[in-house]
Amino acid sequence: MNEDFQHPDITQDMLKEINEIISTNKNKSGASITVLRNSQNIVGYLPVELIDYISKGLNISSSELFGIASFYSLFSMIPKGKNTIRICLGTACYVKGIKEVMERISNQYKIKEKETTPDRRFSLETVRCLGACGLAPVMVVNQDIYGAMSSDRVLDVLDRYK
Template identity: 60%
Template sequence: MKTNTHPHHPDITGEMWTRMDEIIANGKGQPGSLITVLRECQEVVGYLPSELLSHISHGLVLPTSQVFGVATFYSFFSLTPKGRHIVRVCTGTACYVKGIKEAMGRIDTTFDLKEGETTEDRRFTLEGVRCLGACGLAPVMVVDKDIYGDVTSNKVINILEKYE
């Protein structure tokens, strides 16, 4: 395959481009390969920057609108970088009543981090989720794979400090 010129992107190394060019070459001309290509490229970089989506649309000879459309449609694709730790706070009714908003307020004042955002240093991504089915433990927070109950605004920062 002819070497493509790659757009400059701070999160994508030369090696990553080489791997992704192989992924794109494998998917080229194969109907329905777009999702696979996006998934594999996201595994390489960690997310799908817009420069990469343009590159993929070029490589697969698909309209940019289609590539962006698919990448934004599925929730397992992310167009922004994720933190090293994914923090999920439950915003369901029981957790709301028990004070998850206050805990989220504390997270914001301490880490400058709101729902749907990632910290500048990419330590945390904060996501709000609907009832986690553990209302007895409300308010509930899940960090990576660890579940925490009774997460009051007094406790929340101590818990998060454990995750570097």
């Protein structure tokens, strides 16, 4: 394992944990997604340099691992903000007006889907149906679920997340 690996967003403790994940999964077939997932949980996102590092550890080509990371929407290669806003783009939410909610957020914080505000306060993500259609339209901020969201309520809710 390359002990010299350094990245501004990855501490030595994080690296230690990542190394452990790599070594437990090294010889398992089909473990690449699990390793990427767990590593992202530790760091918060997947810096390209980290994908490179993991690929060496798992002994697969970095292009293949990058291909996997870019294929699945779970993985993000840009840093996340302090608060993650997830907007449900399921059909039920769409029918009930989530598009207007999304536009209100975009206009207010000047961010688009998959972007982070420059001050890293918010990241805006969209998800394909959270399966909570009974609450449509749904917005999730970090772990808090907000149902029956509307464009006139949304900014008040977000104001609570500094």
